Amino acid sequence: ANCVPVAKFETAIQNSNDACDVDVDDLHAFESMKDHYAVLEVDPSATLSEIRQNYQRLVLSLHPDRSGSSDTMGAFRLCQEAWEALRDPQSRDRYDRERQKQAQASQGPFAGDVDLDDMSFDEHQRTFSCPCRCGDVFAVSEDELSEGVDLVTCGSCSFHIRVLYQAAAES
Numbered sequence: 001a002n003c004v005p006v007a008k009f010e011t012a013i014q015n016s017n018d019a020c021d022v023d024v025d026d027l028h029a030f031e032s033m034k035d036h037y038a039v040l041e042v043d044p045s046a047t048l049s050e051i052r053q054n055y056q057r058l059v060l061s062l063h064p065d066r067s068g069s070s071d072t073m074g075a076f077r078l079c080q081e082a083w084e085a086l087r088d089p090q091s092r093d094r095y096d097r098e099r100q101k102q103a104q105a106s107q108g109p110f111a112g113d114v115d116l117d118d119m120s121f122d123e124h125q126r127t128f129s130c131p132c133r134c135g136d137v138f139a140v141s142e143d144e145l146s147e148g149v150d151l152v153t154c155g156s157c158s159f160h161i162r163v164l165y166q167a168a169a170e171s
Helices: 007-014 024-031 048-062 068-085 089-105 142-146
Strands: 110-115 118-120 127-131 137-141 151-152 159-166
Touching: 007 089, 048 068, 068 089, 089 159, 127 142, 137 142
Parallel strands: 110 159
Antiparallel strands: 118 127, 127 137, 151 159
16 A cells, blocks of 8 residues: 555644645645545554544644645545544444455455364464465464454465454453
């Protein structure tokens, strides 16, 4: 992905006496970003409070009235779109699911869904595995599963599988 951090524009705007110092080509690259978390410069695991804080900081620095430049309008709008998608738990969940689908599609050929119960378990290594058609294996650890990993890539080729399982309820 061709991601240009918002901070690059923020710094250029703050250090500039003339709004033309902001590189328009960089702004176009910034506008083409699709990842709302990258736009708001937060990790996907960020809390709503962290997302709000970065959103407020960025829109203040990118607002055309404050920056003195209309060139930042695209970046400003992108921040607004990102905030709208991430501020509500339901829309954030929908966005995260779509983001995961896009990530899966970009990871290479999909070999299919595999139920965790159909995978072999190695008690010593605490990993689940199943054979890949290339001769190697798909392997995922218990720790990875507890962190929510469900997409597993083969150790040798570019094939990947989705591991189907239900996380155990914590008590």
